[in-house]
Amino acid sequence: MKCEKIQVCAWRAKYLISLAHPLSGEEWHALRATLGASRLEFFVLSNGAILYKLTLSDGRGTLTGSSNSPDLYAVVPRVEADNIIKELMGELLSVVENTGDRTLGGAEGNHRD
Amino acid sequence: MTLLTAESLVEPHLEKGSILIGGEPHVVHCHYYNHFLQTSIEDAEGIYPVEEVLVWTAQEVAHALFRNIFTKKGIHDFNQRKSLVESLYSSCGFGKISLQGITSEGGEISTPYEHYAYTYAATFPSRPKGKRGVAYFSQGYIAGAIEAIYDLPLGSIGSEQTACLTQGDPAVRWRFYRLSHLLPLSPSVQEGKAQTGTLVQPRDTRVPMAQIRDAVLGLPLNPDPDTGLIEAFGVVLTRLPGNYYTLISERHFQRMIQVVGEEVRQVVLDMLIESGHVCAFNTLGGIMQSAEWDAVVRPYLDTPEDWIYGISAVLPAIGWGIVECSQRPSAQAWNLCLRNWYETTALAALPSPALDHSPFAKGLFAGIMALVYKAGIAEKSLTFDGVLYRQLFQEGRIYETEFLESRLQGGEKDVLRARVGHV
Amino acid sequence: MxxxxxxxxxxxxxxxxxxxxxxxxxxxxxxxxxxxxxxxxxDEYVLAPIKQWVISTLSPYAWDRVVIRSIRFIRDINIPLTSLLSPHPDTKVPREVVHRLSAILREMYGRELPLHEVFKNQIVV
Incomplete structure (x- = not known):
């Protein structure tokens, strides 16, 4: 799992989190539960892709992703960014491990940089 | 209770690359662009009364669009009209307002959530006490809406902003009041000199232009239910009447030349061109690194040129007009043709516009070239910050756009070439 | 002191x-x-280093913005706009202009002109 900052201003920071596979709907729901997120929305687009948007509680930002990409995007308040991203990465790891390590590339999913 | 939802008023016109609400073209932009353009104009506050541009233009547009909606949908009840205005205000990402305390004589409105004020307070240094607030657009928009709600003539409601988040106030507040004499406002140009076009499918790419446009049209750009603000792509978006942007640019340009003289022409144009860079960088750059892009466009991108085709297919879906790539782009040049470009279409409806081309387009398409070919967004993820902005648009700026044909100079369409230039 | x-x-x-x-x-x-x-x-300052500091430290268009905000004032003291927008190496302006620019920068960006920093590389000891 790789995480890099891709946008930053005085207010917000945006991170790209690259997984080995797209998160499944089940994993999105599990992530919502573990993060205590306030809202999980999903939208079926006209090309058949599903867009997921997880809104963290207390204005702590959003996590978005889609069914056809292993990349997730987190937009969080800049001043709390380090803590939120650390928590998010931890929960992501936990969720993907509990659902079969699929997003870390199965048996080879040990590289957690 | 109104039976209409704000969403039901949104009418995409594929053949024009436009999105109409109440007969007014609406376009998607982000808070960086909104602030850059507004601040560029506000900088002239010592030169001419900028509220006459920033507030009055919004009033003209809102008056026209709500009058159209109320008439066409047969909405006569004042409370239903108010409810619809509140709903559309949030739906477009402007924030949250309540008109319950408003009468035909005016009244006060206060809100902690207004796009310009909220995002300014969050992003930029606070403004000095005593300086007016930044919620010009909403001030005019609500004034025009009140006129339409009570069937008052355009220009009969005056307004002022009395509090702002940017000065540490807990809310934005405006006061509205009936005037004894009408303000000298002009009716909106509405669809302007609209034209139709076709989203051409280039043969040298597997990027499905129409499919992408349609998928983007279906993207959920929903406001947060608590704030009425639309956060997406890492920015805060609005769906604002395109005529507002165009007319404030044109009127600012005109007023500056009138008051200061011809010597100011180039610096004003440069700022309007720069607004295009700001937009390419923040709005389009944000889109090109997003889950939405990954879901809709990314699967078809094989080459840098595909990124240009992909973003070109997005533009009609956010109401900017139709982009046709006349030749395969390269790192050296991108020849393109614009149909119904929103800025041109509005300007073409004016009797004698001072702008003879779309400066926003000049900055925008050079900005796209810079993102793709200079920054290399197709090869690696980019970090959008001040450092990258300088590399692309200041010391490292290498792209510029020229108009080869302009509808505002008698052309049938806008023809542009974005290329490596002497900048 | x-x-x-x-x-x-x-x-x-x-x-x-x-x-x-x-x-x-x-x-x-x-x-x-x-x-x-x-x-x-x-009493007088060379303008070019000030412009350079503004555009490199604040934003590429900060200088144009500052000049536009100063136009009324500038016109009162008869300095051509073009001289301010694109100063030559020897273009000088009176102290009051620099103070005015600094006040505008404080309002726009929360920064004042740090004159020592602006001119530090040009002081030969």
Whole structure:
């Protein structure tokens, strides 16, 4: 799992989190539960892709992703960014491990940089 | 209770690359662009009364669009009209307002959530006490809406902003009041000199232009239910009447030349061109690194040129007009043709516009070239910050756009070439 | 705290002040015997380094914005707009213009012109 900052201003920071596979709907729901997120929305687009948007509680930002990409995007308040991203990465790891390590590339999913 | 939802008023016109609400073209932009353009104009506050541009233009547009909606949908009840205005205000990402305390004589409105004020307070240094607030657009928009709600003539409601988040106030507040004499406002140009076009499918790419446009049209750009603000792509978006942007640019340009003289022409144009860079960088750059892009466009991108085709297919879906790539782009040049470009279409409806081309387009398409070919967004993820902005648009700026044909100079369409230039 | 006119002014980028004006480098003591330059005071300033500092430190278009915000003032003192937008290496402006620009920068960006920093690379000791 790789995480890099891709946008930053005085207010917000945006991170790209690259997984080995797209998160499944089940994993999105599990992530919502573990993060205590306030809202999980999903939208079926006209090309058949599903867009997921997880809104963290207390204005702590959003996590978005889609069914056809292993990349997730987190937009969080800049001043709390380090803590939120650390928590998010931890929960992501936990969720993907509990659902079969699929997003870390199965048996080879040990590289957690 | 109104039976209409704000969403039901949104009418995409594929053949024009436009999105109409109440007969007014609406376009998607982000808070960086909104602030850059507004601040560029506000900088002239010592030169001419900028509220006459920033507030009055919004009033003209809102008056026209709500009058159209109320008439066409047969909405006569004042409370239903108010409810619809509140709903559309949030739906477009402007924030949250309540008109319950408003009468035909005016009244006060206060809100902690207004796009310009909220995002300014969050992003930029606070403004000095005593300086007016930044919620010009909403001030005019609500004034025009009140006129339409009570069937008052355009220009009969005056307004002022009395509090702002940017000065540490807990809310934005405006006061509205009936005037004894009408303000000298002009009716909106509405669809302007609209034209139709076709989203051409280039043969040298597997990027499905129409499919992408349609998928983007279906993207959920929903406001947060608590704030009425639309956060997406890492920015805060609005769906604002395109005529507002165009007319404030044109009127600012005109007023500056009138008051200061011809010597100011180039610096004003440069700022309007720069607004295009700001937009390419923040709005389009944000889109090109997003889950939405990954879901809709990314699967078809094989080459840098595909990124240009992909973003070109997005533009009609956010109401900017139709982009046709006349030749395969390269790192050296991108020849393109614009149909119904929103800025041109509005300007073409004016009797004698001072702008003879779309400066926003000049900055925008050079900005796209810079993102793709200079920054290399197709090869690696980019970090959008001040450092990258300088590399692309200041010391490292290498792209510029020229108009080869302009509808505002008698052309049938806008023809542009974005290329490596002497900048 | 010791403050004195600094003889270094003859080496400063704006050179000898014209028309009877004076250029003053103000130096202060930190109380422990160490002296440092805390500000620069002059009747005239070379504009180009100020512009360069503004665009490189604040934003590429900050200079144009500052000049537009100053237009009324600039016109009152008969400085051509073009001279301010694109100053030549020897374009100088009176102190009040620089103070005005600094006040505008404070309002726009929360920063004032740090004149010592702006001119530090141009002081030859």
């Amino acid at each position: 010791a403050i004195w006119k600094n003889w270094l002014r003859t080496f400063l980028p704006w050179g000898k002040a014209s028309g009877g004006g004076s250029t003053v480098l103000v130096e202060k003591s930190d109380g422990e015997g160490r002296h440092f330059v805390s500000s620069i005071d002059s």
